[in-house]
Amino acid sequence: MKNQLLLLMALAISVSVTGQKKELKAAAKALKKGKYSEMWTPLNAVGPMFKDMDDKYKGEFLYLKAKAIYGKGMDPKKDVKVAKAFTELVDFEKTQKSKKYSKEAAVVISRIVKKTAEDGSSAYKDAKYNLAAEKFELVYELSPLDTLYKLNAALSYYNNKDYDKAIHLYQDLLELGFTGIYKEFKAKSVVNDEVLYYNSEKDMNSQVAMKIAKDPEVKLSKSKTGDMVRNIALSYIAKGDNEKALEAISKAKVLFPKDAYLVIQEANINLGLGNNEKFLQGMKDAIALNPNQPELYFNVGVITMQKGYDEEAMGYFQKSVELKEDHAESYMNMGSIILGEASKMQEELNNSFQDFKKYDKLLIKRNKIYKRALPHFEKAFKYRQKDEDLMKTLISLYQRLEMYDKEKEVKALKDAL
Template sequence: MNTKIATLAVSMLMTLSTIAQKNEIKAAEKALKKKDYATALTEISKADGLISNADDKSKAKYYYIKGMALYAEGSDTGNIDDVITSFNALKAAEEASGVSKYSIEVSGIITTIIEKINTESFAAYQAGLNGEMDKYGEAAVGYDKIYRLMPQDTSFLYNAALVNSVGKNHEMAISQYQELLDLGYTGITTIYTAKSTVNNEVLNYSSYGDMMGQVKLKIAKDPKTEITKSKYMDMIKAIGSNYLALDNNEKALEFIRQARAENPTDYNLIIEEGTIYFKMGDNQKYMEKLEEAVQIKPDEAELHYVIGTIILESEENLDKAKEHLEKAIELDPKHSNAYLNMGAVFFKELKPIEDEMNANATNFAKYDKIKAEKYDPILKKMLPFIEKAYGLNPSDDVKNQLNSIYETLGMEKRAE
């Protein structure tokens, strides 16, 4: 008996809840028709706690009213995120119910919102390119909103990730790229184009059928079907680069290695991998990657300069350091640092001779002989490189070094 009473009580409560829910939705709908959006929101909010147990048709109506009241004919742009959430829930409810009552109307509004956000996002991106770095964030947020509003078009999420990378919002970029990978996004698309028979203008089509239909009608000619390259490896590389920017070297190395497995001769990937090893303090691995990179781009002056400088600092093979620095100068005759470091190579060669001279400091004849036969000839080889470096990039340090050489060699010439 008690069980029956309890069951009846629950049933009555559910019935009363349904009645209350419908009354609140009706009141909200009436306010919406009068364009009293504030009242519509107040009334529909009263049904918030009850809607989860409603049938799909009631849910669709609830989310329609809520979304429309929030949108307020586009006057309240601050509510766009909530509008997007409501409209997506509406479409999901109508798909579940099999009845499409509001989706067509909402689709038109969604298109308007998308066009507005897309225009604003592109303008923000252009401002970012022109130096307003904070605008990249605005652009990325806009593209992400479009994707949330229209999740079937993952290209907008890709745009958001790309702009976040450029704008140095690395954590968000990683998250969005990872989401794309989890969705199986590749970015492969088919592009259909033909030329106008009137003015040879290139025309774009959404399908092969549309293109060929116009070709048959002789409106267009020279039809082309092009399949774009996969963006999969670009995303893997981008994730690695963003981790590198965050100094998360282990994660960066994981993704860069994955990318390199597919592109073993990609110069930029080799340099990035080398940079990671450098940050990790593994100079041997760093050097290995630079040597690998120089095999791919033997005419890269900066690369020869970096390799020569590293060898110079290690003092392992001064001849090899000289070889790379000379190559850097050959490829870029205005590379002032390469000239300076060539001078540094000769300076290191002078060190053992200086020690020999100091050991004979009291034997003037022998001291002068060592200086004349060993020290000065190397100093003379060093001189033109320091002069060239000073000519390209004058500084007090280089000037003092240059004047010291002039003085040691007994020359009257001085750098001003």
């Protein structure tokens, strides 16, 4: 009886395998004739048997199913299903160390990925951020090596104010160790010096060799880590969760201890929360990590000035303009600090109104202060020639210092605005 049962099982398996071969052959025949709808009857017949199917037939089944979905390839509404079907086929063949169908599948997937990415970009440009995010996520799902599209999806969700989804994707990227750094290949056109960008170093060197381009350059792009952490933090802030925002940055700083941008974002959040001391210390830490960034010195100078440490603030503003000569705000703040000395004299001037000698000496002293402040405002004006408030300050100083020609000149510029 036992042997009879084994025989029946063997016969059942034999019939099953024979049936699979027959149905797959029928589907392949329909494919060859271009009768895609007729492929589904045999495919549906063997589909439930897929788990128990012999591996050599699984690949064929997945291929035929993908081709049945794809059809003539003229229906863009099927693109997602088609790409997922071909991706399933490629993934299976990887487990079998086979490439029988993968080359054809890769061509179809690549076309759909490219089209989906273009659709995502168009939606983003049209500010349809939710649609853009969905398209970019699909690109990443179909092509996991294209991690940048997951970043694009996160940014799209962030712009759509869908903060929970944005946070989730950004955190996934950080856990993956994604930095967004890539090689950038660029050169200049020999015709008009326009900057040209290339997909590879080979393409760039080829155009240089043909004397179409010159001055080739290979550069690494900036890390996106700071932007991701910033957007996580800003997402938490938008959700009213500043504690989580600071926590997010704190975790990122463990991974990237020398990332000045993270320190700056933490400092800015503290500033928004009114934690001026922590902001100031954070900016000083950022300067230590990135000593050639003028904005850092400027920001520290502003807070230091607000806290009344004028001499220290002057040092920060001076360093800012040493690094960036046209930093008009730093010049204006240096001038304002010096003018503050004159403001402190006003009460003494009011009390000495009856003592002409003392009053005249104080006026001379105040004019000397004005003369010290004036070059800073003039320097700022060199880079901010349409700033009305700056013009008013200069007009006032020229008037007080009896520099009437200069006063007239700036007044004319102001009236012409």
